[in-house]
Amino acid sequence: MNRKNHNLDDFWMPFTANRQFKARPRLLESAEGMYFTASDGRQILDGTAGLWCCNAGHGRREISEAVSRQVARLDFAPTFQMGHPLPFELAERLAEIAPEGLNKLFFTNSGSESADTALKIALAYQRAIGQGTRTRLIGRELGYHGVGFGGLSVGGMVNNRRAFPLQLPGVDHLPHTLDIPRNAFSRGLPEFGVEKADELERLVTLHGAENIAAVIVEPMAGSAGVILPPKGYLQRLREITAKHGILLIFDEVITGFGRVGEAFAAQRWGVTPDILTCAKGLTNGAIPMGAVFVDERIHDAFMQGPDGIEFFHGYTYSGHPVACAAALATLDIYQRDGLFRQAIDLESYWSDALHSLKGLPNVIDIRAVGLVGGVQLAPSDKGIGKRGYQVFEDCFWNDLMVRVTGDTLAMSPPLIVEKVQIDSMVGKLADAIRKAA
Numbered sequence: 528m529n530r531k532n533h534n535l536d537d538f539w540m541p542f543t544a545n546r547q548f549k550a551r552p553r554l555l556e557s558a559e560g561m562y563f564t565a566s567d568g569r570q571i572l573d574g575t576a577g578l579w580c581c582n583a584g585h586g587r588r589e590i591s592e593a594v595s596r597q598v599a600r601l602d603f604a605p606t607f608q609m610g611h612p613l614p615f616e617l618a619e620r621l622a623e624i625a626p627e628g629l630n631k632l633f634f635t636n637s638g639s640e641s642a643d644t645a646l647k648i649a650l651a652y653q654r655a656i657g658q659g660t661r662t663r664l665i666g667r668e669l670g671y672h673g674v675g676f677g678g679l680s681v682g683g684m685v686n687n688r689r690a691f692p693l694q695l696p697g698v699d700h701l702p703h704t705l706d707i708p709r710n711a712f713s714r715g716l717p718e719f720g721v722e723k724a725d726e727l728e729r730l731v732t733l734h735g736a737e738n739i740a741a742v743i744v745e746p747m748a749g750s751a752g753v754i755l756p757p758k759g760y761l762q763r764l765r766e767i768t769a770k771h772g773i774l775l776i777f778d779e780v781i782t783g784f785g786r787v788g789e790a791f792a793a794q795r796w797g798v799t800p801d802i803l804t805c806a807k808g809l810t811n812g813a814i815p816m817g818a819v820f821v822d823e824r825i826h827d828a829f830m831q832g833p834d835g836i837e838f839f840h841g842y843t844y845s846g847h848p849v850a851c852a853a854a855l856a857t858l859d860i861y862q863r864d865g866l867f868r869q870a871i872d873l874e875s876y877w878s879d880a881l882h883s884l885k886g887l888p889n890v891i892d893i894r895a896v897g898l899v900g901g902v903q904l905a906p907s908d909k910g911i912g913k914r915g916y917q918v919f920e921d922c923f924w925n926d927l928m929v930r931v932t933g934d935t936l937a938m939s940p941p942l943i944v945e946k947v948q949i950d951s952m953v954g955k956l957a958d959a960i961r962k963a964a
């Protein structure tokens with residue numbers, strides 16, 4: 528097949544309007560720095576770090592060289608009852624940047640697997656410490672924890688859930704924290720909504736703490752459209768979970784690796800969970816990989832008892848040598864270039880730029896923190912999501928990649944973004960918003 532003349536029929540695209548896409552494809556052929564090159568030769572400014580992945584920008588040679596060296600040296604080695612040095616080295620490096628105490632690492636291949644792994648660790652831990660009645664899991668409305676049955680069950684995005692009514696039993700959801708009437712156009716974290724964490728007390732009263740294993744939330748909900756934690760909310764969740772012996776899991780698949788400043792949101796917002804999941808930015812998106820950071824105390828509870836396999840869980844590719852090599856090279860770049868500081872250094876410029884869109888037609892909220900932002904539009908009378916999709920498409924044909932969820936446009940550029948590129952992104956987004964009025 529001629530590479531320029533693709534047959535688009537056979538790839539069933541994930542989370543995509545396949546027929547719409549195939550009628551007018553948006554194909555990307557290469558990438559460098561802040562730009563993709565589309566199949567028609569256009570340079571597309573990457574406003575989304577790919578899919579919240581490429582925090583160090585595209586085409587980083589240190590990563591591609593590490594990957595090609597590693598695949599030639601040791602393409603694969605099992606990590607079940609065998610080992611090779613790289614995941615040990617990577618775990619040690621990650622433990623150095625982890626929030627306090629979260630220094631045990633379990634490797635996966637994606638954010639979905641990280642979420643399911645974290646939930647399983649939580650359940651197995653409660654059993655291991657003699658709290659086997661703690662089987663209930665609590666997620667949050669509008670949460671996204673990937674597409675495995677565990678993550679799906681605790682997630683709260685209705686379109687992801689409605690076709691799959693067969694989910695994990697014993698799951699509850701906290702209310703989401705999006706409150707446009709009270710918090711629209713807030714700068715930084717919103718003032719109102721800390722009390723939404725108190726809903727956890729209500730669930731404890733309803734079920735009994737002795738039946739609840741864990742709560743999982745994204746510190747900042749990305750996929751549902753950049754929903755920020757109200758001031759004091761994460762602290763409140765931490766207090767309530769600690770008081771009742773419930774584990775707190777942060778899903779940092781999007782917020783990890785510098786997106787909101789510091790390595791993790793846990794550090795930026797000063798709240799340490801018991802378990803933390805990540806993926807995406809771990810390898811700068813170059814090779815699929817995820818990881819679960821686990822508090823030492825939880826890990827050590829598994830290491831009691833008779834000798835033998837302590838946790839019956841793992842993936843063929845947990846700690847894959849090539850993924851580890853990519854992650855190590857990525858960490859080198861983040862640390863050498865000080866990229867975890869970027870989202871703090873650029874935060875006010877970024878936030879001012881996005882907030883300049885206030886007053887454009889149909890803009891009903893703007894939310895920005897670190898180097899992530901969401902611009903929410905009022906739905907058009909054609910239905911929810913139509914206006915957002917039009918803006919997304921227009922941006923693409925005007926050489927800017929953004930994300931769309933419903934009528935919210937989300938941006939999360941690589942952390943190497945420059946101020947002129949921020950100006951260009953916001954200018955193109957403004958044009959598309961005006962056009963969709």
Ligand SMILES: Cc1ncc(COP(=O)(O)O)c(C=O)c1O
Binds near residue numbers: 745778
């Ligand atoms: C917070 C969160 N968790 C989990 C996932 C799932 O990750 P993956 O698509 O790698 O399975 C995502 C993906 O966007 C995410 O944003």
